[in-house]
Amino acid sequence: MLNTENLSALTTAGGNVIGSDGTKIGSIGQIYVDDQTSEPTWVTVKTGLFGTHESFAPLGSASQDGNDIVVAHTKDKVKDAPRVAPDGHLEPAEEDELYTYYGLSNGFSRHGDANTADAAAVGRGTVGHDTSGPTTDEAMTRSEEQLHVGTRKEEAGRVRLRKYVVTENVTTTVPVQREEVRLEREPITDANRGAALDGPAISEEEHEVILHEERPVVEKEAVPVERVRLDKETVTDEHTVTEEVHKENIDLDDDARTNR
Structure with a gap:
């Protein structure tokens, strides 16, 4: 059975709230006690992402298991x-709404009926208060720093496209033609007899023939061959961040035992 003597240990030990089926519900948040009897009546359970949500659970039939609280x-x-x-x-x-939800409203909140084990233990009749807040000298709140890491965009450098000219040798083969001279001899026939006998019978003579040949002619032309553009893409890397955080610890200084 829970009592005020173990409240401090439960709120500072970092325990969990366990369901009736043995399943972990969440970590212990705040413990509320009755204003008249100072008996524990409610516990908040931190659930959701990073424990940002807290749900209320009744402590009437709850029990302690080490640093954990087992609820019904x-x-x-x-x-x-x-x-x-x-x-x-x-x-x-708010408390009436919670009692109604957990089925504890009949006889529990106003008539003191002992139909449930919660009735005698909780002593419903006045609202509770948070023992970890400034409303009591018997409990204190422990705080700690949490590390939240984000990103920001900064200029990491500049890149540019630069075009320059290089010289290289290109070798290719091209066919060329040229004229050559050769002697052709043909006998005297009736067909060429007139041309052959035209002129003196014996004489000296020269005949000049012009020869031609092809030579390679080189011309260069600048033509576009491709387009190059600068494009950007985003890649993701993993970066580990290490930073110091501060957290409060709470210890018990029992002067009464020391003086005994």
């Missing part, structure tokens, strides 16, 4: 509880 309800039951802001104090209407 399942994980789904607690997570679906009415949304009540854990602001240090429960209003009567």
Whole structure:
């Protein structure tokens, strides 16, 4: 059975709230006690991403298991509880809504009926208050720094396209033609007899023939061959960040035992 003597240990030990089926619901948030009896009545359970949401669970039939609290309800039951802001104090209407949700309203809140084990332990009649807040000298709040890492875009450098000229040798083969001279001898026939006998019978004579040949002619032409553009793409790398964070620790200084 939970009592005020083990409240400090439960709120500072970093324990969890366990459901009736043995499933972990979430970590212990804040413990609320009755204003008249100072008996624990509610515990908030940190659920959701990074424990940003807190659900209320009744402590009437809860028990302690080491640093954990075992409640009499399942994980789904607690997570679906009415949304009540854990602001240090429960209003009567908020507490009535929670009792109704957990089926503890009949005889539990107003008639003191012992039909449930929660009735005698909790002693419903006044609203509870948060033992980890500034409303009591018997408990304190422990805080710690949490590391939140983000990113920002900075200029990492500049790149540019630069075009320059290089010279290289190109070798190719081209066919060329040329004229050559050769002697052709043909006998005197009736067909060429007139041309052959035209002129003196014996004489000296020269005949000049012009020869031609082809030579390679080189011409260069600048033509576009391709286009090059600068494009950007985003790649993702992993970067490890290490930073110091501060957290508060709470210890017990028992002067009474020391003086005995």
